[in-house]
Amino acid sequence: MRIATWNVNSIRTREDRVLLWLDEHEPDVLLMQETKVVDENFPREGFEERGYTLALHGQRTYNGVAIASKLPIEDLETGFPLADDEDARGIAATIAGIRVGGLYVPNGRRLDADHYQYKLRWLDALHVWLRETGDPAAPLILAGDFNIAPDDRDVHDPAEWQDTVMNSDEVRARLQTLLGWGLTDALRTVSDEGGIFTWWDYRAGAFRFNKGLRIDLMLVTDPVRDRIEAVTTDRNDRKVRKGVEKPSDHIPVTLELRD
DNA sequence: ATGCCGTCTGGTAGACGA
Numbered sequence: 001m002r003i004a005t006w007n008v009n010s011i012r013t014r015e016d017r018v019l020l021w022l023d024e025h026e027p028d029v030l031l032m033q034e035t036k037v038v039d040e041n042f043p044r045e046g047f048e049e050r051g052y053t054l055a056l057h058g059q060r061t062y063n064g065v066a067i068a069s070k071l072p073i074e075d076l077e078t079g080f081p082l083a084d085d086e087d088a089r090g091i092a093a094t095i096a097g098i099r100v101g102g103l104y105v106p107n108g109r110r111l112d113a114d115h116y117q118y119k120l121r122w123l124d125a126l127h128v129w130l131r132e133t134g135d136p137a138a139p140l141i142l143a144g145d146f147n148i149a150p151d152d153r154d155v156h157d158p159a160e161w162q163d164t165v166m167n168s169d170e171v172r173a174r175l176q177t178l179l180g181w182g183l184t185d186a187l188r189t190v191s192d193e194g195g196i197f198t199w200w201d202y203r204a205g206a207f208r209f210n211k212g213l214r215i216d217l218m219l220v221t222d223p224v225r226d227r228i229e230a231v232t233t234d235r236n237d238r239k240v241r242k243g244v245e246k247p248s249d250h251i252p253v254t255l256e257l258r259d
Numbered sequence: 260a261t262g263c264c265g266t267c268t269g270g271t272a273g274a275c276g277a
Contacts, residue, residue, distance in 0.1 A: 009265075009266070009276085010265090010266060010267080013265085013266070013267095034266095034276085036266075036267070060267090060268085061266090061267050061268065061274095061275090062267080062274095062275075062276090107275085107276060107277055108277085109275080109276085109277085145277095147277065164277080165277075166277060199277070201263085201264080201276090201277070202263085202264035202265050202276090203262080203263040203264045203265090204262085204263045204264085205263085206263090206264095213277075215277075246265085249264085249265080249276085249277085
């Protein structure tokens, strides 16, 4: 089974690129973030032609999360983990016996912004959601754009990025709390290397200089960890390509599991 | 670096992203 997560930064702008990627990689499940479109305007056709069923939790202009799956989607839940969240940032379903959550964690903007306090509240609520609805002994994948670089290996230049909303002690501690509940950062089961990034700023030639961060994560419980065959990222997915010129600023992360 | 680039909007400049 192959399951991927991708912050597509607008599904309407990225449709051709996402569909091409699906044709090339044929994942069973793709979790998408920042779809930036209300559900009735989601470009469904290309996904459905390829045999994917869609589950949508969209929103105008900002945020928006979605699941595309070739396998049946059961027990859909949206609008978590914060009960009164005005932003569409969480979608979960059971697919092939695995509880799969697709998340778009708030960015935080600046350490002194209200939005950063919202990010911390959101992460606290995610821990509560795990405790109340989850089971560390059951198959679970929590994946998406966490807007947290887990440690300095995941930051191209830790000095340049010191004390930002992506790597503050507070957000890293909250990630550790999630891991402490019973999750493993899937990428770290296959590599200890630094410099594996999933996001590069559009600005200032960040990709050209490989000034990236690893902020798109797949966290898994032990029953899933024991099935990991591979966790892959591909820098080429950040490049301009003929026919699909415009890349997202994020690349997909793919988790391959043994049956 | 207030900047850069890209996306969105009852838009055409400003908000937001990370």
